Amino acid sequence: MKKIRAAIVGYGNIGRYVLDALKEAPDFEIAGIVRRNPDAPQPEELSGYPVVADAMQLDNVEVAILCTPTREVESHARILLAEGINTVDSFDIHTGIADLRATLDPIAKAHGSVAIISAGWDPG
Template sequence: MNKINAIVVGSGNVGLKVIDVLLNTNDFNLVGAIRRSGEPIAEYPNIEVKKSVDEFSEKIDVAFLAIPTREVPKQAKEFLAKGIHTVDSYDIHSNILDVKTELAEVAKKYNAVAVVSSGWDPGTDSIVRAMLIAMAPRGMTYTNFGPGMSMGHTVAVKAIEGVQNALSMTMPTGAGVHRRLVYVELAEGASRDVVENAIKTDPYFINDETHVRFVDDVDALKDVGHGVELTRKGVSGSTGNQNFMFKMSIDNPALTAQVMVSSGRAATRLQSGAYTLIEIPMVDFLEGERDEWIKALV
């Protein structure tokens, strides 16, 4: 079996978990990781680390972009232009279609594949929502997240000037409505009012009820556990009162990483272009032969 040569870009919470997942698969070969510093990763000292993909001697098939969401479009284009497939976990829902369209143009030009917004939400939850709509086309779906840490929101707060450290918690209030609790360590000399306003007007927070609390030690509060509950009540044909529920409680970075790696596998089986998870055949995410999975699952 020819293994898929992969690199991990970034070594934060998700990047470390992507490395863990890759080391526990049979069809990937982890070539190394990219860090701005080029320094070894303390948790994985034997993994080769470079500052640029051009420094690796082996041909790279897939780059897993475990980087802040707002950096994804630029970096993805750079890898795609080298003919390397990319997988990201872009999570600003309102911009996903625009990013997909933008990356599709580059991917097709260089015969590569970009899997956009791979993770559990957006990502596998999107697949579940799509399936529930197929089962009951008319109706309503409610998604309740948490309680738990939102990685995307936390990274967004950390990027705000005047923030030393931060944690954003998602608290469900029911019927798909959420409250954001943001804990902030202020940088020296920063203004509480300025930082709080910047958080509440950021695209990640502007549509939710957001409470900002200033603390001395954010790390004392951190827990990467999260969860989701999807419910749909709808109509199949003319028959109403069809009720469905999907619920999970998970380690946020670990599940995001697992879905990203599965998406990287799918990327090698797709025609060039950009895809979200709902556009990819489910069997393409699975390790092994398609016919074997059909026999096992159908």
């Protein structure tokens, strides 16, 4: 079975849970983790995975799971989708979901990628 190569973009609470979930998913492979400061000492659980500042530094990423603060989702998604990388996010500004879809949909379609928006994790 071919595994889906996934990058985790952001490593806070959501990123930690996504790492745990991906480790258990037999159909996924962790391509790496994107962090603001990849040169800082990293948590032990990240040993063995590439930790980089930009998802473009990772090889063959098929999907990027955006675990960033909600207000950063759009900027990350625009870049990744334009590179043909699918995205999944947890955007939770409920009044802004339709606008986010309107922004990301044409970018995804133009580059053969898919954006799954507001997929959950909203703590409310």
